[in-house]
Amino acid sequence: MPDLALPGCGTTPLGGYLSALGLVRSVTRLFDQDATGYWRGQRFVLASRFGTLDELVTALHEGFVPEGIVSPWNAGSGFAGNGRNRTAEEALQWVRDSTNDRLAVLRAAVAAGDDVVRRGT
Structure with a gap:
């Protein structure tokens, strides 16, 4: 090697x-x-x-296929959508909008995180 x-x-x-x-x-x-x-x-x-x-x-x-790990409870994760971390919010939106097969697992994790946030508010 x-x-x-x-x-x-x-x-x-x-x-x-x-x-x-x-x-x-x-x-x-x-x-x-x-x-x-x-x-x-x-x-x-x-x-x-x-x-x-x-x-x-x-x-x-x-x-490269990213792991499907997200932390919607983390204040800086972008899931809150409160404008405090525009970079994280934009990155999450990019994943949500993506149609790339390599991001399917991550997209599913983001959708699950969105669901957690929806249920918690």
Whole structure:
């Protein structure tokens, strides 16, 4: 398995660290169950079937399927529709309006979240 160093996934800031964890989770879930990751210095290295960054990016662009996890009770999630988090509200609307098959599970989760909010108000 080739090792692919990912300079954007450093140990700091926390977002870079969490990006690395999310990436290895996505790769093992969707593309290569034998993939692993490790830290070399402050940089994350992905050991998987992907030999180049371009191959990895193409696979994610064409085949990434997000998990169907939402948190409508979270004040910043956008489900409240109160204008406090326009970015989250716009992202939720984009998912609701999408017809992309890869978003079907997420769309169903958003619809369930909408139902929870409707019942709770």
